[in-house]
Amino acid sequence: MTTATDVTTTYEAPPRTEVGVLGWLKHNLFGSWFDTILTFVSLGLLYVILVPSVRWAVTKANWRAITTNILILIHGPYPQTQDYRVFIAIGIIVAMGIASVFIYRGKSTRSRQVMTLIWAISPFFIWYLLAGFEGSTILPLVEYSKWGGLLLSFILAIFGILASFPIGVLLALGRQSNMPIIKWMSTLYIEVVRGVPFITVLFMAQVMLPLILPPDVRVAGMFRAMVATALFSAAYLAENVRGGLQAIPKGQYEAADALGLSTFQQMYFIVLPQALRTVIPPIVGQFIGLFKDTSLVAIVGLLDFLKVSQSILSQAGFLGAQKEVYLFAALVYFVFSFAMSSASIRLEKQLGVGQR
Amino acid sequence: MSEYIIECRGVKKWYGEFQALKGIDFAVKKGEVIVILGPSGSGKSTFIRTINRLEEHQAGDIFVNGVELNNDVRNIAEIRKEIGMVFQQFNLFPHLTVMDNITLAPIWVRKWDKPTAERKAMELLERVKIPEQAYKYPGQLSGGQQQRVAIARALAMEPEIMLFDEPTSALDPEMIKEVLDVMIDLAKTGMTIIAVTHEMGFAKTVADRIVFFDYGLIVEENTPDKFFTDPKHDRTKLFLSQILH
Numbered sequence: 001m002t003t004a005t006d007v008t009t010t011y012e013a014p015p016r017t018e019v020g021v022l023g024w025l026k027h028n029l030f031g032s033w034f035d036t037i038l039t040f041v042s043l044g045l046l047y048v049i050l051v052p053s054v055r056w057a058v059t060k061a062n063w064r065a066i067t068t069n070i071l072i073l074i075h076g077p078y079p080q081t082q083d084y085r086v087f088i089a090i091g092i093i094v095a096m097g098i099a100s101v102f103i104y105r106g107k108s109t110r111s112r113q114v115m116t117l118i119w120a121i122s123p124f125f126i127w128y129l130l131a132g133f134e135g136s137t138i139l140p141l142v143e144y145s146k147w148g149g150l151l152l153s154f155i156l157a158i159f160g161i162l163a164s165f166p167i168g169v170l171l172a173l174g175r176q177s178n179m180p181i182i183k184w185m186s187t188l189y190i191e192v193v194r195g196v197p198f199i200t201v202l203f204m205a206q207v208m209l210p211l212i213l214p215p216d217v218r219v220a221g222m223f224r225a226m227v228a229t230a231l232f233s234a235a236y237l238a239e240n241v242r243g244g245l246q247a248i249p250k251g252q253y254e255a256a257d258a259l260g261l262s263t264f265q266q267m268y269f270i271v272l273p274q275a276l277r278t279v280i281p282p283i284v285g286q287f288i289g290l291f292k293d294t295s296l297v298a299i300v301g302l303l304d305f306l307k308v309s310q311s312i313l314s315q316a317g318f319l320g321a322q323k324e325v326y327l328f329a330a331l332v333y334f335v336f337s338f339a340m341s342s343a344s345i346r347l348e349k350q351l352g353v354g355q356r
Numbered sequence: 357m358s359e360y361i362i363e364c365r366g367v368k369k370w371y372g373e374f375q376a377l378k379g380i381d382f383a384v385k386k387g388e389v390i391v392i393l394g395p396s397g398s399g400k401s402t403f404i405r406t407i408n409r410l411e412e413h414q415a416g417d418i419f420v421n422g423v424e425l426n427n428d429v430r431n432i433a434e435i436r437k438e439i440g441m442v443f444q445q446f447n448l449f450p451h452l453t454v455m456d457n458i459t460l461a462p463i464w465v466r467k468w469d470k471p472t473a474e475r476k477a478m479e480l481l482e483r484v485k486i487p488e489q490a491y492k493y494p495g496q497l498s499g500g501q502q503q504r505v506a507i508a509r510a511l512a513m514e515p516e517i518m519l520f521d522e523p524t525s526a527l528d529p530e531m532i533k534e535v536l537d538v539m540i541d542l543a544k545t546g547m548t549i550i551a552v553t554h555e556m557g558f559a560k561t562v563a564d565r566i567v568f569f570d571y572g573l574i575v576e577e578n579t580p581d582k583f584f585t586d587p588k589h590d591r592t593k594l595f596l597s598q599i600l601h
Binding site: 249251252254255257258259260261262265269270273274277 | 409410436440447460461509
């Protein structure tokens with residue numbers, strides 16, 4: 001006989017077909033006859049696509065097109081005698097990344113603050129490492145027109161992201177401001193920029209910037225592209241952030257008002273932290289787009305990663321190597337985009353702790 | 357300096373064409389507990405929200421602690437420091453812990469240092485009987501607990517006046533008592549309280565005065581005894597017959 005207490009404290013094991021490998025197969029691949037057909041069709045398609053591709057990649061492909069040009073792919077026409085500076089820069093970033101993993105998970109607030117400070121000053125340090133100084137023998141000047149390849153793509157993307165973020169947030173706040181002039185100007189900016197293709201903005205940065213600046217100031221094409229990228233991305237970011245702002249209930253503003261917080265404190269402590277968290281997915285999506293869009297700067301004569309990859313195709317030994325080169329370029333873009341995407345999911349999970 | 361901590365004269369408010377407040381004359385002495393009753397849409401919530409400028413009044417005068425409530429942001433800030441408010445929907449900040457919810461304003465508006473603010477917060481959490489929830493997020497608490505945190509958050513600014521805007525209306529029945537108990541304790545400490553509520557028990561036990569609103573006007577004002585046993589106005593009688601079955 002089982003008594004009531006036994007019933008509440010003992011459990012039967014679930015059927016063997018419901019758990020483990022068998023259970024997984026049943027639930028995911030062979031749940032119904034239709035699922036079973038789909039499973040086999042998918043397997044067939046994978047076979048038809050993957051097998052010849054892998055066979056080509058292993059036996060026929062001429063990967064020397066990539067391996068002999070790897071330095072050019074990484075930094076473009078940056079002088080080979082100086083390119084150790086690029087690798088030191090990469091080394092510093094990787095080292096900071098690894099250190100961060102440990103430090104930000106650790107308990108010490110002090111070392112976290114130090115790490116954040118290091119991150120904040122590192123771009124300037126790396127910039128001077130790469131650019132060098134006029135007349136210096138240890139770090140001679142490397143002209144900006146010589147910066148290219150993945151290095152250039154990264155600089156454009158990182159600057160674009162870092163600079164467009166604050167501008168975008170300010171534009172979003174401006175667009176929902178009570179002050180009409182600020183509201184109209186923000187709206188006008190956002191709508192004009194969003195109504196124009198990125199390539200047009202890039203051309204305008206090449207043509208218009210010299211009109212605004214004094215005539216004796218010559219701005220390198222790379223800087224113009226950086227500014228164009230940031231300003232273009234800011235308009236889209238503003239609209240994403242505005243979506244997040246609209247998701248904040250009125251009660252949050254009222255509670256902050258009733259406590260006597262100033263408008264700035266209300267935004268900084270209450271509204272923006274909540275608004276930005278809800279829009280992490282679209283913002284990261286936009287940053288991934290921005291990273292890939294940096295390939296458009298080739299049109300104004302910059303030698304970004306994709307442009308440099310294409311230049312391999314005109315080398316005597318690799319005239320027919322389109323497949324290898326484009327596949328490799330796609331793979332590189334994918335790896336970094338996927339890394340950004342995974343990082344954003346991790347960030348969402350971290351920030352989501354204890355949420356409603 | 358007048359004997360009143362809050363003084364309102366001829367306060368009027370419109371939403372577009374609709375007139376929500378039609379000239380409210382109202383004054384509160386320090387330490388008084390006022391309960392505002394009235395059917396929905398009578399303007400009672402709108403009125404208490406004008407006292408701390410969550411709603412702007414368009415005619416009439418409001419003085420709090422002798423400071424006039426007008427478009428001067430310094431006056432508004434001054435007045436808001438002295439008025440705590442508790443909302444129907446709690447309005448806790450979901451991304452901050454209970455502790456951070458409570459200490460945010462004392463640290464940044466009152467400019468207390470963090471340990472002082474946290475000590476005060478723990479004191480208040482003891483008082484509302486949930487010190488063990490200090491480092492949880494609002495989403496992890498029950499409705500009654502959230503509302504008690506909201507009360508602690510308002511009290512942390514050491515206000516002279518507390519406004520309650522239907523504080524128990526969004527709560528499950530079994531949680532109403534825990535919030536009312538806190539409010540009753542608070543009333544007994546001599547805090548000046550204005551509460552919009554349908555809790556007749558609260559009104560009868562601690563209110564010094566009951567103010568009855570209808571159609572944007574104060575229809576009747578009396579002590580709880582006389583208000584419930586001997587209402588003067590027909591609309592008051594009708595309202596009482598509807599709520600006291």
